[in-house]
Amino acid sequence: MFSFVLTATLARRCGAAILLRIDDMDQQRVRPEYVQDIFDTLHFLEIPWEEGPRSPDDLKREWSQLHREALYQQALAALKAGGKLFACDCSRSRLQHAGGIYDGHCLHRQLPWDGPDVCWRVNTAAPLTLHMHTGNGLLPATLPDEQRYFVVRKKDGHAAYQLASVIDDDYFGIDLIVRGEDLWDSTLAQLYLARLAGMDRFCNTTFYHHTLLMETPGKKLSKSEGATAVRFFRNEGKTKADIFSAIAGMLGIREQAPDWETLGALLLDHYPVFRQPAPAQR
Template sequence: MHLGNARTALVAWLSVRSRGGMLVWRVEDLDGPRSVPGRAAEQARELAWLGLDWDDGPWRGELGRSSAAPAEWWDEPWEESPGPEWWQSRRSARYAAALRRLEGQGRLFPCALSRRDLQQIASAPHGSVSGACGVSLRAAEYPADLRPTAVEPGWLERLLADETAAGEAGDSVRLRVEDEEICWHDLLYGRRCENLAETCGDFVLRRRDGVWSYQLAVVVDDAEQEVDEVVRGADLLDSTARQIWLQRCLGAPTPRYGHVPLLVGNDGEKLNKRDAALELAALRRSGVEASAIVGYLACTLGLRPEATPARPTELIAGFSWQRLRREPAVVPDDVATRLRHG
């Protein structure tokens, strides 16, 4: 887990603790080939080292340990908690049930087009617009005129039952959107509005390779796990309107949404897995104290005037969404050295 992820986690923790709420840990591991065994527990342990805890999730363990945690603590196995499944990879039956409900409302249809097919359609000489989904298209990522005029009865059950449909030969499942504006209030960015018919078009709930979409999984999980506040990075701001539309279709409540500005490098690009030196594990091994990281992150957020060491609990009383900066924060190249030497 790199500094950017830790920064968003810190805001989520402060937001829920400042209002006396409960924090849940959920493992979003839908894309099997890209999910590394043991990575989720490692990330949880890293946040626990920073001093962040949670109230429910996959593990029992000693949380909120300081940087003085003994070396063997990092190698101790954590026992999984019983009860609700917090691993999305184990919740396929719940996602399939949601699809069946939507199909019963006539809101779904199968789609054989690949992303490349849609890009070729979009590149046709008819002009283009810049969509909120991050792709420049002539109208929308999936324009309504591409919808099938009819679907065969039982198509969804056949698709769900046929494991051989996974892969390039299979169909994705798309949700119809309406030509209407969806508005919500973001905890940091204020009032936001989007017309999905003009930006994304009908969007995917199950991919051609059989993987459930992020949009479907988090909406189903948020509703069943009674999540009333979602805090995540600003790069996911464009997912909000799609999730609100899906919530309305399923009759699910809409939580509050707060999006945290990203940490970026000197090149303006967000931190990612390639920035290995800025991962919490690497910083810890190099001698950086957890309190130094927390203090630095608080400073980049606007919660502290200087990057002095701090524990998360020391930041709760002064936390407010109104105090957070809206702009991305640039991480200097020598941040690891600064954190080690104060």
């Protein structure tokens, strides 16, 4: 909700339309009650959006990522044909053993593309300077080690998150993205991918990475905990003003926030939500 309030606030200020995006590629994990809860929460908090699904049924019918499967596969085929990918059959335990950072073990093994338990990874061996458009101007960056040889097709044959995300943002013509700073590395992987795929619009998207809401210092509040918190407040008979004010309070802002517009304005005024990590640290 925090991200959404920020996105809505920034979009209003730029005169842009807000797209509600619900990633539902992983049908096992996206439970109907979770999707329903997103709509219930937005309605309860009276946060508007111009584009995207209006209801769980509408999501299924018009907006689901399942409808764009052909686009994802097309992009994968083009990357593969361009020699940008390689197949990898490393087990989870092997990856964990290597400290979670992939060492390029399968880069030259020439494994069959459609072998069992094979995922497709991007060959990121060639250094590439990336440029991220941010609220503070253009920031040069390189792909972090954690994203080295990142996966674009999962072992089940479906597009991985990074690929689906870039294709979706391009498909919907997104030019402003607001997300938590925990996704910073992920954004760089997506920029890398967009460069390889020649997706100029994505490369020119402006990104705002905001600090995360902390439950206690050092412990971030996960998305699901956030949604549960809103539902909990709702069931306790709290109003949206109580919830917005509580969010402000968590960020050390003492003012009351009766609605999302007030909260958004307070966030922009009081808190370094658009703080960018110093380029030297990245």
